[in-house]
Amino acid sequence: MRRFRTVFVVLALAVLVVWFLIPPSGPSVLPGTVLVFDIGGRYVEAVEPSLLSRLLGDSRRPFVGLLSELRKAERDDRLAGVVLRIRQLDVGWGKAQEIRSAIQDLRAAGRRTLAYLEVEGLEANIEYYVATSAEVVHWAPASRAALAGLSAEYLFLGGLFEKLGVELEVERIGRYKTAADMFSGREMSPAHREMANSLLDSINRQFVDGIAGSRGLSPDFVRRAIDRAPATPEEMLSLGLIDGISHYDEVIEELGGGPVVFGDEYADVDPASLGFDPVAQFALVYGTGMVLTGKGSTTRSGQPVLASDTVSQALKDAAQDDRVSAIIFRIDSPGGSPLASDIVWRATQLARESRKPLIASVSDVAASGGYYVMAGADAIVAPAGSFTGSIGVFALRPAVGGLLEKLGIGTASLTRGAHADLMIVSEPLSPGTRARLRAEIESVYELFLQRVAAGRKLEPSRVDQLGQGRVWTGEQALESGLIDEIGGLRTAVLRAKAALNLPADSDVSLIPYPKARSLAEQIDEVLRGIAASAAPQLPLPRVIRNLQAWLATVPEGAPALIPPFFTEIR
Secondary structure, X not given: OHHHHHHHHHHHHHHHHHHHHOOOOOOOOOOOEEEEXXXXXOEEOOOOOOHHHHHOOOOOEEHHHHHHHHHHHOOOOOEEEEEEEEEEEOOOHHHHHHHHHHHHHHHHOOOOEEEEEOOEOOOOHHHHHHHOOOOEEEEOOOOEOOOOOOOOOOOOOHHHHHHHOOEEEEEEEOOOOOOOHHHHOOXXXXXXXXXXXXXXXXXXXXXXXXXXXXXXXXXXXXXXXXXXXXXXXXXXXXXXXXXXEOOHHHHHHHOOOOOEEEHHHHOOOOHHHHOOOEEEEXXXXXXXXXXXXXXXXXOXXXXXXXXXXXXXHHHHHHHHOOOEEEEEEEEEEOOEXXXXXXXXXXXXXXXXXXXXXXEEEEEEEEEOHHHHOOOOOOEEEEOOOOEEEOOOEEEEEEEOHHHHHHOOXXXXXXXXXXXXXXXXXXXXXXXXXXXXXXXXXXXXXXXXXXXXXXHHOOOHHHHHHHOOOOEEEHHHHHHHOOXXXXXXXXXXXXXXXXXXXXXXXXXXXXXXXXXOOOHHHXXXXXXXXXXXXXXXOOXXXXXXHHHHHHHOOOOOOOEEEOOOOOOOOO
């Protein structure tokens, strides 16, 4: 089996080398062409998924690629229309709203847009929400997915650890810093419930209002329709939630039945052939994944990380590049290490010394350490449905003496120094050492408050009121001054143009940072990652997959800037 795997990898690498070396030829786009975009799966805020990820069948695609192709279609008068073939989406509300905005911009440019839903499962909330931004919405006859309303689910593992004999010692700043509760508690605290309901109410209002506005319906009608949970295309049609029930070939005919070009082919169309003439270059610096110290862009399993040295160097390179006029700092991160967060924050301040506008753009989430790293930007732009804030800190320390006793494992510990027991995991902390840990996280929190107060021009006391670990939607964050404007990447670019006194309709190029890794570096990553990926992967439910990924990055016994890991609404 190992020999077969090695042969497969070598052959795959050979194919990819050829693919890299042979330039693609653009498609023939004739007048009356129907452009089809497949919108589904996962999108990543990065230059591109790693070679290892692609070899392992990772279907994630750069999100900016989708936005760029939709933007390009706005200018293409050869198109009779654009079909948005929507399948199951694994994105948050921030990305969903950016896709909606891009489709609405297509309509404003005069392109006919038709959303075609091919979904199955128990719900199609986010897919339908995206689809309603199109001029016409059709549903595949065999699709079955209820428009059942939004929900959020939280797990509490305190009882499990008690059964295992593990005592979890928690110190935190912020009554809403509930990530630790999910490990040490058995149920939702009042503060957690208050925050969770507030987030759900905000997203639900955006969800209902977005559908109502796009479909020409009242919000009350949409809420009543959701309560009926229509599951069949016929039910959706009878309620006026869609415009038709069609097969894919019938959808193409509705838009004229002309030649069809697919999105992956359309990507090879040269933007210059459509009149794209950039007057400036903006750096697009990515900060994606858990915030960690050191270098790198992905874990061995291909998950993106916001590594402090790598992202700091990217900001420095962008600031020093004379061809770059502005910096867009694109964040999709739930936070992580306080030290790494402060290193990246410092890099943003050094980059601002170049006098280039530095605009932070939130994707789905920029919370805790993800908010910290962008707090010093010239401006922060976030979608209304994104998650941000969570200004707080906690430390989680397991004492596993009970577990070791159950396993028949004896322990002995020796210390030198009043607080050396901090690193002994078999015993609970002494009162003095616990007080020392508390002082450490208070220090981290105070520094966090200072960074936000300086960047947002707020009093530290006001930041403390908005902090306490509380997560806010972008809509709520705008009201409190934690962000400057509602919008996505396009809005951030417009803000940078305004700072440079460039016309809003002028063209600019986005140059991604960190720079794409060379083919040799990606091949080396593949060879290092094969062993890590050899273990079979179980088809775990989403809630367990999120927990698994979160557990792998939580620092043990050290302060952490991480929001509740299940702040997810579907």
